[in-house]
Amino acid sequence: MVYGFDGKVVVVTGGTSGIGLAAAKAFAKEGAFVFITGRRQDTLDDAVAQIGGKITGVRGDMSNLEDIDRLYDAVQQKHGQIDVIFANAGGGTFAPLGEITEEHYQSTFDSNVKGVLFTVQKALPLLRDGASIVLNASNVSAAGTPAFSIYSATKAAVRSFARNWMLDLKDRHIRVNAVSPGVTDTAGLNHLFGNGEQAEGTKTYLASLIPSGRVAQPEEIARSVLFLASNEASFINGIELYVDGGQKQI
Structure with missing residues (x-):
């Protein structure tokens, strides 16, 4: 045990692959009770088997408010509170200006902005005072990327959430930070x-x-998520932590 998550209740959305799966594995290894979400039951079942430990999988699309309610119903059936949320679910595709469709805009904002917003807001009754929220943003919000404007805009919104929500939640001493991975x-x-x-x-x-000189591995992003969520980062609040090998510093 490194970060003190033994017995803590942790929610990781989009926990069936990539960064979410790596984070869920890391929290579970630390002894946390981990809840993950995924859209497809087969991949969810596979992720649960990979993670092991005190893990619960809840099928759901975080852009669907009813699915978010089902997630927290599942948490409440086993535990009275949540200690950590890693709002990770999201994604995007390329579309250059001139080819952006309403469906592309809507689906990307629903997944990356609406989903993050209501994942956090609907958790508030279960979040303990002093809990930690980590939002998965991206370093693309800090610089232009061809054909990626919609995705980049959603991640800029996520980063803004951290700044504002830490103020909304300051009386409950709930910290809100964003991790911004690179490639x-x-x-x-x-x-x-x-x-x-x-x-x-x-x-x-x-x-x-x-x-x-290389791209990141999901486990490297996961370690940064655990740090931000832990008491080791107890005086870190509202930041955007770039985990991108230095790309956005040049």
């Missing part, structure tokens, strides 16, 4: 860039733009 080696990244040689070539190019 991370996940199945979602491969899907975004096309699987196979195309994805590998794109990752190689992107790695050349990063001072650390």
